[in-house]
Amino acid sequence: MAVGGGAESKRMKIERQWSSSWSRLPEDIIFSIMNRLGYVGQLRFRAVCKSWxxxxxxxxxSADTLPWKMAVDPRSCCFVTLLTIKNTLLIQRPGETTWIKLAIFKFFDTEDSSEKYGPAHNVEYVDGVLFISFEQxxxxxxxxxxxxxxxxxxxxNEGKNIVYEYLFESDGNLLLYHDELDDLVFRDKKARQRYERKHKAETKRLGRDFVNSDVFESTANVTSLFSGASWISRKFITTVLAMYLNCVLSRxxxxxxK
Amino acid sequence: MASSSSSSSCSSSSEKKITLKSSDGEALNVEKNVALEFEPAKGFLEDNSEEADDEAIVVPLPNVSAAVLSELIPYVKQRLELSAKPVQKKLIKAFDDQFTRHLSDDKLGELMLAANYLGVNYLLDVLCDVTADRIKNKSVEYVREFLGIQNDFTPEEEAELRAQCPWAFEGVDQD
Structure with a gap:
């Protein structure tokens, strides 16, 4: 702790600002408290009174950068973001600076189900459809x-309690990543063949082994379900694809x- | 850490008492190493170092009440003892938790201002943690009422700032 001219003036400043009221907290304390709040908490904090x-x-x-997941619709240039704590989808249109609420996933809001599904982990925006992966x-x-x-x-997922981490769109497939799945499960022979082909190609493309992820669903299948009137019975798992386990998320x- | 160096250098003089004078005029006797943790007191003692007898020095702390000081002093004293030893961070955290758990919100605010004024940064950090913890996920109205803050926005201003991000004001904890 330096004592001298600097400390002296700091002390003077504090004395001037002194007040027993919460609304007149010195700015550096306000700053310290805000640093400890999440992004949404900061928005509310700053709405309490003028000095704040x-x-x-x-x-x-902000204390929580992670719960924000962002996706971009390349055609309309809209940004879509998911506030994973509150399971709220926000959208920002080109030329606007504020986020507009698009949806809240109400069916996850009950206590029971939010525990069951866990927080939302990721969002992808493909051809007008948003894919949101939940932890469970x-x-x-x-x-x-x-x-x-x-x-x-x-x-x-039976009996394994796998936490699915990341969701990506790649070549029209949704890839779902997780850390713990060791065995690859194939729906049928064809799926295995597709997986092996894909695995070979991806390994070559990436220049490293491509293991441990699931191809979850062809996005073309899903988007067609939404554009057409009929929602055909579930044909989910087209194949299981693997991806390299120890890959850092950002990489x-x-x-x-790319 | 500054506290460990100051406590070791003052180990011989730690029995020496300094008198702190609170804003409400009460005089409190503290060990010199505790007083040195308070920046204004430290500065005052350095400015008056020609004074041979520390006992005679009365350090005025015009911004801190006796009630707050009498909470701060035992805390700083124990915290100094803890950080002088090679203790685990866990123990310090448990000690901080115990200290803050039963603080009322008024007391929290007073202590925060006092810690800021006195430059006791480790306490300020802890208090900011507690404050953030108490107000996060709470509605704006709750925070105002809880901390006794006057809403000084006009209705128009408030409506405007809420319209910027209405979703931020939804889904807060029940008061």
């Missing part, structure tokens, strides 16, 4: 235009974005 709103928040960080049980496909959603239960994302 006017506090200089340059350089502030299922992926939800949501069509904002029709305000309609469908559940896609996870494959090979994986970059590989696919």
């Amino acid at each position: 709103r006017q506090a200089n928040i340059r350089g502030i960080k 049980i299922a992926v939800v496909a949501y069509n904002p235009k029709l305000d309609d959603s469908k559940l896609y239960p996870y494959p090979c 994986v994302i970059f590989a696919f974005l």
Whole structure:
């Protein structure tokens, strides 16, 4: 703790700001508290009173960066983000600066089901349909235009309590990643062949082994279900695809974005 | 850490008492190493170092009440003892938890201002943690009532700032 001119002036500053009221907390304390709140908490915090709103928040960080998942619709350039804590979908249109609420997944809001499904882990936006992967049980496909959603239960989950981590769209397939699935389960012979072909191709393309993920559903299948009137019975797991286990998330994302 | 170096350098003088004078005029005797944890007191003692007898020094702390000081002093004292030893962080955390668990919100605010004024940063960190913990997931109205904060927005201003992100104000914990 340095004592001298700097400390002296700091002390003077604090004395001037001194008040026993919460609304007149010195700015550096407001800053410290806000740093400990999540993004949404900070929005509410700054709505409490003027001095809290006017506090200089340059350089502030929020305690929760992870629950934000972002997807982009390349055609309309809309950003879609998922606030995973509240299972709320937000959309930002081109040229706008505010996020508009698109949907809340109400059917996950009951205490029982939110425990069952766990938090939402990721969101992908493909051809007008949003795919949201939850920690447990299922992926939800949501069509904002029709305000309609469908559940896609996870494959090979029986008795294993697998936590599915990441959802990606690649070549029209949704890839679902997880850390613990060791055995590959194939629905049929064809699926195994497809997997082996894909595995070979992807390994070659990526220049490394491609293991441990599921191809969850062809996105073409899903989007056609939404555009057409009929929702045909479930034909979920087209194949099981594997992906390299120890890949860091960011590296994986970059590989696919490229 | 500053506290460990100051406590070791003051080990011989730790029995020496310093008098702190609170905002409400009460005089409190504290060990010198505890007083040195408070920045204004430290500065005051350095400015008056020619004074031979520490006992005679009275350090005015015009921004801290006796009630707050008498909570702070035992905390700082114990915290100094803890951090002088090579203890695990867990123990310090347990000690901090115990200290903050039963604090009322008024007390929390007062202590926070006092810790800020006195430059006791480790306490300030803990108190900010507790505050953030108490108000997160709470509605704006709840926070106002809870902490006794006047809503100084006009209805128009408030409606406007809520319209910017209405979803942020939904789904908060029940008050």
